[in-house]
Amino acid sequence: MEQLALSTIKSHHVDQISTLKKEPEWLKQFRKNSFAIYESLPTEVSPLYNKYTDAKRMNPAEVSLVTDSQNSIFEALKPRLAELEKELHIIQTGTNIFRINLPEELKSKGVVISSINDAIQNHGxxxxxxxxxxxxxxxxxxxxxxxxxxxxxxxxxxxxxxxxKPIHIISCVSPDGSSTISKNIIIAEQNSKASIVQELYAPKSATQQAY
Incomplete structure (x- = not known):
């Protein structure tokens, strides 16, 4: 598990993500183009962004990124996960999917709840x-x-x-102290309706973590 400070990320690190995940060529190019824009932009380009976010509190040198984090749940979160056991849900801890509960009845109707990595392969x-x-x-x-x-x-x-019933998205920062750059995509097709409830959790940590 290679750790990388956010302040040191370079284009070849972005290429490594695509290579490790065996992503299609279009996504490799999308990542490359986006990183070029990231390098060219100032920290904040919008006055509203500057006013209503805490981005300046984040120190990129202290934010550690990994391609594959520890796949475990911290103890304080376990009671909440027990409450959700029979509900529609997906639990992400760090870079991993810990658990998905999607009944076969809904799968047969075309409902999809998955990791973004699986979606890239199956719903590209x-x-x-x-x-x-x-x-x-x-x-x-x-x-x-x-x-x-x-x-x-x-x-x-x-x-x-x-x-x-609502779909619960539980997103947990990894107990290993690493941060996550998460891409969530929700598609509701014509005349469909669903409620999404997202909960964010993090363990106590001596390091600065981001999600």
């Missing part, structure tokens, strides 16, 4: 359409997310389907 056209519609020039960290995401979640609700 959907992922490409969403990524191509994003604007990496919006700000520096949008470009970084597009270039260097190392994990994420994909949800797709097919047309004319209404989900009565």
């Amino acid at each position: 056209l959907d992922v490409k359409k969403v990524l191509d519609s994003s604007d990496p020039n919006e700000d520096k960290y949008t470009a970084l997310n597009n270039a260097a995401f190392n994990s994420g979640i994909f949800v797709k609700i097919p047309k004319n389907l209404i989900l009565e």
Whole structure:
């Protein structure tokens, strides 16, 4: 598990992510173009961004990134996960998917809940359409997310389907002290309806972590 400070990330590190995950050529190029934009932009380009975010509190030299983090849950989170055991959910810890609960009935109707890595392989056209519609020039960290995401979640609700129960997305910073650059994509097709509840958790840590 190679650790890399955010302040030292270079284009070849972005290439390594694509290579390790065996990504298609279009995504490799998308990452490369996004990283070039990341390098060219100032930290913040919008006055509103500057006013309403805490980006300046993050020290890139202290934020550690990895391609594959520890796949475990910290103790304080286990009671919450027990509560969700029978609910529609996906649990991400660091760069890994810890658990998915999607009943066969909903799978047969076309509902998809998966890691972004699986979605790139199995629903590549959907992922490409969403990524191509994003604007990496919006700000520096949008470009970084597009270039260097190392994990994420994909949800797709097919047309004319209404989900009565919410989908819970549980995102946990890894207990090993590393940070995560997560790309979450949610697609709701025509006349579909679903509620998404995302919860973010982090263990106590002496290091600076980001998600």
